[in-house]
Structures are given as C-alpha cells and as structure tokens.
Amino acid sequence: MYIEVILPVPLADSYTYFVPPEMEKRMAPGIRVQVEFGKNKRYSGIVHSIRQIPLELLKTIKPILAVESERPIVCHPQLPFWEWIADYYLCKLGEVCHAALPPGLRSESPTAYTAKKKTFVRLTARYSENTDFNQTFESVKRAAKQEELLLAFFHHTQETHGVIAKNDLLTNNGASTAALNGLIKKGILETFEKTISRLPVYSPEVQEPNTLHPRQQQAYRSITKSFKEKEVCLLHGVTSSGKTEIYIHLMAKTLEQNRQALLLLPEIALTTQITERIRKFFGNKVGVYHSRINDNERVEIWNHLLDDSGYQIIIGARSSLFLPFKDLGLIIVDEEHEPSYKQQDPAPRYHARNAAIVLAKMHGAKTLLGSATPSIESYFNAQTGKYGYVRLDKRFEEKELPTIIPVDVKELRRKKKMKSIFSPLLIEKIQETLQAGEQVLLFQNRRGFSPALSCRICDWMPKCRFCDVSLTYHKQSNRLSCHYCGRTYPVLSACPECGNPDLKPIGFGTEKVEEEVKTVFPGISVARIDTDTTKNKKSFEIILSDFASGKTQILIGTQMISKGLDFENVRLVGILNADSLMNFPDFRAYERAWQLISQVAGRAGRRKTSGEVILQTSHPDHPLIRTALSHQYEAMYEMQMEERQLFRYPPFYRLIYIYLKHKKEDVLNAAAHVFAQSLREKLGDRVLGPEKPPTSRIQNLYIRRILLKIEAGVSVRLLHEIIKESQNRIRSESVSSSVIIQYDVDPV
Ligand code: ADP
Ligand code: ZN
Ligand code: ZN
Numbered sequence: 001m002y003i004e005v006i007l008p009v010p011l012a013d014s015y016t017y018f019v020p021p022e023m024e025k026r027m028a029p030g031i032r033v034q035v036e037f038g039k040n041k042r043y044s045g046i047v048h049s050i051r052q053i054p055l056e057l058l059k060t061i062k063p064i065l066a067v068e069s070e071r072p073i074v075c076h077p078q079l080p081f082w083e084w085i086a087d088y089y090l091c092k093l094g095e096v097c098h099a100a101l102p103p104g105l106r107s108e109s110p111t112a113y114t115a116k117k118k119t120f121v122r123l124t125a126r127y128s129e130n131t132d133f134n135q136t137f138e139s140v141k142r143a144a145k146q147e148e149l150l151l152a153f154f155h156h157t158q159e160t161h162g163v164i165a166k167n168d169l170l171t172n173n174g175a176s177t178a179a180l181n182g183l184i185k186k187g188i189l190e191t192f193e194k195t196i197s198r199l200p201v202y203s204p205e206v207q208e209p210n211t212l213h214p215r216q217q218q219a220y221r222s223i224t225k226s227f228k229e230k231e232v233c234l235l236h237g238v239t240s241s242g243k244t245e246i247y248i249h250l251m252a253k254t255l256e257q258n259r260q261a262l263l264l265l266p267e268i269a270l271t272t273q274i275t276e277r278i279r280k281f282f283g284n285k286v287g288v289y290h291s292r293i294n295d296n297e298r299v300e301i302w303n304h305l306l307d308d309s310g311y312q313i314i315i316g317a318r319s320s321l322f323l324p325f326k327d328l329g330l331i332i333v334d335e336e337h338e339p340s341y342k343q344q345d346p347a348p349r350y351h352a353r354n355a356a357i358v359l360a361k362m363h364g365a366k367t368l369l370g371s372a373t374p375s376i377e378s379y380f381n382a383q384t385g386k387y388g389y390v391r392l393d394k395r396f397e398e399k400e401l402p403t404i405i406p407v408d409v410k411e412l413r414r415k416k417k418m419k420s421i422f423s424p425l426l427i428e429k430i431q432e433t434l435q436a437g438e439q440v441l442l443f444q445n446r447r448g449f450s451p452a453l454s455c456r457i458c459d460w461m462p463k464c465r466f467c468d469v470s471l472t473y474h475k476q477s478n479r480l481s482c483h484y485c486g487r488t489y490p491v492l493s494a495c496p497e498c499g500n501p502d503l504k505p506i507g508f509g510t511e512k513v514e515e516e517v518k519t520v521f522p523g524i525s526v527a528r529i530d531t532d533t534t535k536n537k538k539s540f541e542i543i544l545s546d547f548a549s550g551k552t553q554i555l556i557g558t559q560m561i562s563k564g565l566d567f568e569n570v571r572l573v574g575i576l577n578a579d580s581l582m583n584f585p586d587f588r589a590y591e592r593a594w595q596l597i598s599q600v601a602g603r604a605g606r607r608k609t610s611g612e613v614i615l616q617t618s619h620p621d622h623p624l625i626r627t628a629l630s631h632q633y634e635a636m637y638e639m640q641m642e643e644r645q646l647f648r649y650p651p652f653y654r655l656i657y658i659y660l661k662h663k664k665e666d667v668l669n670a671a672a673h674v675f676a677q678s679l680r681e682k683l684g685d686r687v688l689g690p691e692k693p694p695t696s697r698i699q700n701l702y703i704r705r706i707l708l709k710i711e712a713g714v715s716v717r718l719l720h721e722i723i724k725e726s727q728n729r730i731r732s733e734s735v736s737s738s739v740i741i742q743y744d745v746d747p748v
Contacts (some may be wrong), residue, residue, distance in 0.1 A: 002053045002061065003027060005035055005045040006082075008098035008106040010347065013086065014048050018063045020599045029079060030072025032105070034065045044106055046074050046097060073105060073306065075324045077362040084358055090720065090743035091347035091654075099348055102298035113299050115195045117175040119166040121153065124190045128162065139186055146186075153189065156501070166191060198297050199287070206283040209248045213397075216242045219390050220249055226388025227366045232357055234336075234382045235370045237392030237604025238401060238631070240566075243370045244274070245396075247332050248281055250368065253312055255285070257440070259329025259365070260312050264352060266338040267317040268290060271544060273566060273662070275315055282313055289316035289323060292537055301668065318343065319350030321359055327361040329357045336369035336378055337595055337730035342748040349744050351379075372602060373595040373633065376640055380651040395606075402573070402604040402611035404597075404629045409577075410618035420516050421508055426574050426614045427520065433526060434553055438571040441511055442556045443600045445581060448472035449512045449528040450505030455495035462492065468697040474532070476509055485699050513556045513576060521554070529557035562599040571611055573604040578617040578625060583695055587649045588748065590624050594636050648709045656708040657747050658723075660690070661740040662703040671736035672704040678726035679706065686710055701740070 001021040017035055019027055031047045034105040042065065053061070082096040098106065104113040105184075122128070127136055133154075140146040152175065157164050170180065181187040212220055219235065223246070224231045237243045251261040256475020265274065267290055279286050287301050304310045305324045314320050318341055333341070333353045341352040353369065360367045369378055369387070382389035395401060407423045417424055433440050452470045454461045462471045463484035471480035471489060494501040505512075514528045527533075527543050534540040546552045548567055555561065581593035597615065617625055627635040645652050660675065662668040674692035679687045688707040696703050710719060730736045 001027060002051050003033075004048040005033060005063070005064070005095050006048050006097045007035070007037055007043050007045040009043070009094045010092050010098070010100065011094060013093035015045075016051070016053065016061055018061045020063050023064065023067050026067050026070075030074055030076075031067060032069040032073050034068050035064060036062055036327050044068055046101075048079060048093075051323070071306065073302070073324070074100075075306065075326060077359075078322070078324060081321075081359050081362060082354075085348050087349050087720070088716065089348045090723065091349070091743045095347045099319065099343070099346075102295055102302055104295045104299035105302060108298075113296055115503065116198050116296070117193045118196045119191050120194050121166050121169055121189055121191050122163050124187055127188050136188065139185070139188065143179075143182060145176065145550075146182045147208070149175040149179045150183060150188070160519070180204050197300060197304075199300050202279060202283050204283060209252055209281050209282050210245055212245060212249060213242065215394065216246055216396075217394065219392055221247050221387070222390045223250065223368060224253075226390065230386075230388045231361060232367045232369065232381070233388035233390060234374055234378050235390050235392070235590060236374050236379070236382075236633075237370065237372060238395060239372045239599065239619055240395045240399065240606045241372075241392035242396040243334070243392065243685070244277070245422040247334070247370070248278060250330060250332070251278075252281070254329040255282075255312050256289045257329055259327050260314070260325050261330045261332070262320060262323075262325065262328060262356075263315045264318065264320065264331065264333045264356060265315065266335050266340045267289040271565070272541060273544070273548075278313070278315060285312040287311035287314050287316075289320040291317060291319070295297070302486050318350075320610075321352055321355055322536075325363065328360065330364040330366055330368065331360045332368045332370060334370045336371045339371055339592070339748040342746075347597070347742065349742075349747075351748070352744060353748055354746065373598045376637060377651045378590055379633075379637055380641070386563075391422050394495075398534065399605065400610040401631055402601050402613050404601055404613040404615055406620040406625060406629060407614055407616050408618070408620045409616045411662060419520065421513065421576055422516065422520060423614070423616055424710075426611065426616065429572050429612060429614055430521065430554070430574070433572040434521070436571070439547070439550070439552075439567065439569045440572045440574065441561060441570055441600070441603055442517070442574045442576060443558075443561060443596075444508065444510050444513050444556070444576045445558050445596065446472075446507065446509035447511070447532050447558055448483075448509040449475035449515075450509060451507045452505070453480070453491075453503045454506050455498065455500050456502070457500045458498040458505055460495050460497040462489065464489075466697070466700045467695060469695050472509065473505055474491055507580065510556050510558060517554055517556065520571075524554055525552050526554040526556065527552045529555065531558075531560075534560070559596060561603065562596055565603060566606055567603065568606065570604055570606070573600055573611065573613045573617045575600060575613065579617050579619060582622070582624065591636075591640055594624060594628055598631070601628075651712065653709045653711055654714075654745075655747055656710070657744040658706040658708070659693070659740075659742040659744065660704045660706070661742070662738065663701060665702045667735055668702050668704055668739060671730050671733075671739045672706065674733070674736065675726055675730050675741075678729050679722065680707070682722045683708065683710075696716055 001024045003017055003019055004014040006014045007016050027047060027050060029047055029049055033045055033047060034042055034044055037043045082093060082100060085096045140150055153169060223233050223234045223235065235243055247263060254261040273286050289301055302324060314323060333356050336353050343349050357367045381387045407425055409418060409423060412418045412423055419427060430440050450473045452461055453473050462480055463469060464471055464485065464487060466487065467482055467484040469482060469484055471482055474481055478491055480491055481488040491505065500658060510528050510530045514526060517526050527546060529543055547555045550569060575597060578597060581596055582589055601613040604613055619625060623639060659670055660672045676687055676690050686709050690704040690706050693703055693705040727741060730739065
C-alpha cells in the first residue's frame with residue numbers, strides 16, 4: 001500500500017510513502033503518521049490519500065515509521081478545504097497544513113503533547129464495599145485529625161461518586177497531609193492519578209437568550225428568509241444596533257438542528273467581554289480558539305471537536321476555520337470588513353471571510369456577514385443580489401448615533417489657537433465629560449512618540465538600515481525603532497548629513513498623546529492601548545477592565561480600541577488626526593478611513609447619554625469627511641465605486657500581487673522583468689510593473705512587485721496555469737532560481 005502524506009513544510013503539496021503490511025489496516029485519509037523527510041529528519045504528517053504507484057518508482061519510496069493517531073485527526077471536508085486554499089491563494093498544501101494544525105499536532109517530535117494529570121482520592125476497594133460507616137469510623141476512633149478528614153471526605157464526595165481531588169480535600173478542610181497518609185496507611189483511602197482537561201469548565205446553568213426587540217425580530221426573520229434562497233447574507237447594522245443578540249438567536253437555532261456554529265471575530269475583539277456574554281447562554285457548549293490560547297489547550301479543543309459530544313459553538317479568530325468541524329450549520333463573520341481577517345505572512349495568505357463562505361458551502365451551511373461599515377466588496381455583492389441584505393438603522397432602544405463635530409486644525413494652527421495636539425473645543429469637551437464623571441477615548445492610529453524625526457535644514461530622515469522605512473521615535477525607551485523588522489537604533493544628537501543639532505519630530509503617535517494628556521489634564525488617570533503596551537498577554541485585559549470599572553478616565557489607543565468594545569460610560573471620543581488615516585498610498589485608504597472613523601465614533605454613547613465625537617482634521621470639507629459626519633454609508637460607497645471602476649480595482653477587478661525578493665538588486669531586477677514579460681505575453685495590459693512597492697527593502701532583501709488586475713469572472717484555473725508557467729520560466733534559469741516568489745491574492 002502507498003499513501004500520499006501532507007507534511008507541514010512549504011515545498012511540495014504531498015509526498016509518497018510506503019505502508020508496511022502490519023500498518024495497512026489503520027490507514028485512512030486524515031490519520032497522523034510519522035515519516036522520515038530529508039536527511040534523518042522526522043515529521044508528523046497527515047495522510048491525504050491511498051494510491052497506486054508505477055512499479056519503476058517503488059525502489060525509491062521510504063516506509064512510514066509509525067502511525068500516530070488511532071482515528072483521523074482531520075475529518076471531511078477539511079482536506080478539500082485545504083486544497084481549495086492552496087489552489088486559490090497560490091501556495092503549497094504543506095503551507096496550509098502548517099497553518100491549519102496547532103503546533104502540538106504537527107510537531108517534529110513524535111510525542112506531541114503531554115496530558116495533564118492530577119491526583120485524586122477515593123476509598124479503597126475493601127472499604128467502598130463496606131457500607132457500614134460505624135465500622136469504618138471504628139478504625140479512626142483514637143485519631144481525631146483522621147476522623148475529621150474522613151468525615152469531610154464523605155461530605156464532599158456525596159455527589160461526586162466518591163472521588164475528590166487531593167488538593168481540594170486538603171485545602172478546603174485545613175487537613176494535613178499526615179492525616180491523609182494515616183488513612184492511606186490503614187488501607188481506608190487511596191490516591192490515584194487521572195488525566196484531566198485544561199479547558200475551562202463553566203457552570204452548567206445557562207440563561208435563555210434575551211427576547212429580541214421587534215426591529216431585531218424583523219431582521220432575524222429577514223435573515224432566515226434570505227438563507228432559504230442564498231448562501232450568504234449581509235447584516236448591515238449600525239454600531240450598537242443589537243447585532244450580537246441576533247447572532248445569539250441564530251446560533252441557538254442552529255444548535256436546535258443539532259448542527260455546529262462558528263462565530264469569527266477579528267483577533268483583537270476576542271476579549272473576555274464578548275465571550276462571557278455568549279457563554280452566559282451556551283455555557284460549556286462554547287469553545288474559544290485564537291492565538292492567545294496556549295498550544296496544549298489548542299490541541300485539546302481540536303480533540304474535543306473530534307469527539308461525538310464535542311463543542312457545538314466555536315468563537316474564534318481566523319485560524320478557527322481549520323478546526324475539525326463535523327457538521328457546521330452556520331458561520332457568522334462579525335466585523336466582516338476588518339482587514340485583519342486577511343493573513344499576511346507567512347502563506348497561506350487567505351482571507352478568512354472569503355474562505356468562510358467556501359467552507360460553509362462545503363458543509364451545506366449558511367454564512368452571515370455582520371458589520372456597521374461593510375466592505376465595499378460585500379456591499380456590492382448585496383447590491384447585485386448575490387448576497388441577501390438586512391439592515392438595522394437604529395441603535396438598540398433608540399439611542400442616537402453620536403454627533404460628529406469637525407474641527408479645522410489648519411485654521412486653528414494659523415491663528416495659533418492649538419494647544420499642542422488639542423483644539424480648544426476638544427479640551428473643553430474633555431473637561432466637561434470628566435466633570436460629569438464620564439469617560440473619554442482618544443484615537444490616534446500611530447504608536448510610538450512620533451512617526452519620524454527629521455532635519456529641517458536638509459530634510460534628512462533616519463531610516464532602518466535593513467528596510468526602506470523611516471524610524472519611529474519612542475520616547476520612553478529613547479530609541480528609534482523600525483516597525484517592520486523590530487530593530488532599534490540610538491537617537492542621534494545631530495543630523496549626519498549637515499550637522500544640524502536640532503532634529504525635530506514630525507507628526508505624533510499614542511505615546512506623545514499620553515504625555516500631552518498628562519500635561520494638559522494633570523491628576524487624571526490615563527492609560528494607553530497599542531501593540532507596545534499590550535505585548536504581555538494579560539496587560540490588554542487589565543487595561544480594558546480598569547477602563548470598564550472607571551478606574552481609568554481617559555483611554556488612548558490605536559485602531560485596537562475601535563472594535564468590539566462596549567463601555568457604558570464613554571461619552572466623548574476624540575479623533576486627533578483624521579488626515580493621517582486618509583493619507584496613505586493604497587486604493588482602500590478612504591474606505592478604511594471611513595470605517596475607522598465610524599467604528600471609533602461608535603464607541604461613544606452606547607448606553608447612557610448620547611455620545612459626541614470631536615474629529616480634528618485639516619480638511620473639514622473633504623467629501624469623505626462629510627459623508628462620515630452624516631453617517632452616510634451609501635454616499636461613501638458611490639464615491640468609491642466610481643474610482644474603483646475608473647482605476648480598475650475591486651470589486652470590478654481582482655488583484656494579485658506577486659512579490660519577488662532577493663539579496664542582490666540586479667538579480668532581482670532581471671528576474672522580475674522576465675516574470676512580468678512572460679505574464680504579459682498571455683495577459684497583456686492586465687500586468688503592471690515590476691515596480692518598487694512602498695517599502696522596497698525589508699530585512700536586507702530587495703523587493704519588487706508585479707500587479708495583476710483581472711476582470712471579475714475570468715477563470716481562476718486558467719489564470720493560475722499562466723502564472724505557474726511564468727514562474728517555472730524563472731525557476732529554470734540558474735541565476736534567478738534563488739529569487740523568493742510570494743503571491744498575495746485579493747490583497748487588503
Ligand atoms: P452590536 O453588536 O450591533 O454592536 P449589541 O448586540 O452589542 O450591538 O447591542 C448593544 C447593547 O444593547 C448591548 O449592551 C446589548 O446587551 C443590548 N441589547 C441589544 N439587544 C438586546 C435585547 N434584545 N435585549 C436586551 N438587551 C439588548
Ligand atoms: Zn540635515
Ligand atoms: Zn527594519
């Protein structure tokens with residue numbers, strides 16, 4: 001017997017191995033096997049298929065070394081899903097396997113994870129048969145401590161089938177190990193080890209979901225109706241309109257039909273806040289899966305799903321699409337517009353929202369996309385009737401959407417009325433809010449102190465020596481740091497070009513905002529959320545809970561504060577520099593800026609008073625800002641669609657970025673030209689470049705980018721054949737065979 005094995009390495013899709021006769025019976029797709037790969041390297045891989053082999057190849061094929069799982073650890077339709085990802089996103093099956101399996105299931109060492117054991121106490125066989133308590137107690141009559149402990153033992157194990165954890169028995173009763181040992185010596189009690197789960201266990205009591213408000217009820221009915229005809233439905237509901245409550249009802253219905261539900265959230269929104277809220281209704285039926293969960297637990301969640309009585313709901317980040325679901329009935333993608341649904345590095349560079357729709361189809365399940373600010377692509381699909389569309393225009397209990405007040409900072413600067421980064425109006429509103437005992441969020445989408453230092457005489461700017469990007473100044477550490485590769489540099493005392501000793505910061509980041517808040521509002525408690533302050537796993541939760549409890553009055557943050565957070569007491573949101581959101585070279589810049597402004601604004605006034613947003617900008621009359629002020633999604637959409645069509649962007653065209661990387665610039669240039677030329681022969685002016693991308697050197701590798709703009713509707717298969725053919729052409733030339741080639745399909 002021969003099998004194809006998928007190994008978690010980025011080389012080929014799969015490798016052929018021989019199955020020794022004694023292992024044949026246990027072979028099936030999805031079984032984990034151990035094989036030798038390369039020189040003396042052992043890997044765990046997944047059986048893809050069982051196959052026939054031409055005789056002449058037989059000699060070269062190695063046998064598998066061991067069968068590592070009793071049952072398949074990957075179940076249908078996972079393998080076809082992996083194949084779809086590899087195919088559509090132009091990568092290897094091994095790369096998908098690597099992304100899909102938790103490290104503990106793909107580790108190179110055969111013993112993947114160690115079970116967690118705990119010591120328990122029970123009666124010995126002799127005494128458990130003896131139901132005469134008096135007789136049992138007779139033997140401890142003269143040992144008061146032992147008698148006490150034995151009483152406690154009977155008391156605590158009445159409802160637990162006579163078993164209690166050793167620690168619980170000792171700590172809850174202040175008993176000594178000596179007393180326990182005495183009872184063990186007398187042959188009354190004995191200890192034993194048991195494998196226990198690391199997964200949290202919750203109270204089995206759950207609440208009934210809240211009754212839906214009539215408007216929510218109507219939305220719920222429209223969604224279920226749309227699911228009768230269409231695979232996907234877009235729920236376009238303003239912030240705080242009660243979308244999450246509708247998700248809960250849809251999940252409950254899915255469970256009633258004995259099917260599973262998956263709720264995808266952008267990683268950062270996966271706070272305890274939302275999981276606790278959902279757990280209240282579904283208790284232990286809910287599993288949570290994301291990158292902050294440790295590997296052992298991830299493996300347990302995986303195995304738990306393989307059991308017949310496994311989780312029925314998973315709340316997770318994008319990687320939870322790869323869990324072994326048996327029968328999904330519903331996938332909900334919350335905040336579907338979030339760019340973080342796209343995996344960047346390494347491959348597979350998949351878009352979790354789009355992959356979710358494909359996975360749902362394979363299960364015969366439905367997909368609900370939820371957002372207050374849908375992506376242009378999804379809204380377009382709803383407009384053209386491909387997706388169902390349901391709208392919620394009002395906040396729950398008729399709360400008003402926050403009022404957004406624009407402030408012209410250019411004008412104020414000219415009149416010298418800005419107090420550092422704050423406009424007089426923002427200062428006044430912050431004071432008012434704090435006096436009323438309410439809270440403030442300040443949003444600035446840059447971390448660090450200032451995005452760059454620069455010489456005002458010769459315009460020199462410090463850049464990373466390994467990447468083509470300017471360095472960010474971090475005041476606390478007094479270092480310049482590269483946000484691409486993480487390297488840091490000392491701060492220079494003078495310009496190396498002209499000797500000017502006065503290097504000035506340009507722009508500002510969250511660290512500077514924090515410093516300014518402390519100066520302008522002394523004595524006010526302030527905290528900051530960005531990737532610098534939340535490196536430690538727990539710190540994110542702590543900062544959030546301090547803000548929720550009111551301990552912190554002003555919270556400063558990057559886009560990390562824009563989503564998923566629900567704080568009752570936030571009246572005021574300050575957007576410190578809206579222009580910086582719009583000014584970056586990407587066709588999605590305006591769409592993103594609009595979404596960020598609306599999402600951040602949506603944090604204001606969710607419960608009590610209606611909220612207010614102060615939006616500082618140098619362009620208060622910019623059409624994009626105007627549509628944001630009036631919450632007019634459609635106006636923004638129409639505006640963007642015109643540009644997208646004109647300049648051949650999604651949703652009218654599909655984009656594929658091809659990145660080529662190499663240490664030597666001349667080798668890279670030559671290879672990029674050959675690649676582009678070869679593509680052009682078949683695809684004509686759909687091919688652009690090669691060009692230098694905005695960051696044209698990272699980690700000492702030069703980078704070139706070729707852009708493909710393909711009309712929607714062109715066959716993916718045909719296109720991919722053309723790309724692979726061109727790639728083979730550079731691979732076959734010895735000079736350029738070492739050039740790294742990466743594909744980014746549907747970049748965000
Ligand atoms: P969204 O997900 O659209 O931002 P949520 O579902 O979080 O909105 O609802 C906003 C607030 O209103 C939450 O605090 C939620 O508990 C409350 N809420 C929404 N719908 C109901 C309902 N039917 N019954 C009780 N409270 C609700
Ligand atoms: Zn200079
Ligand atoms: Zn760098």
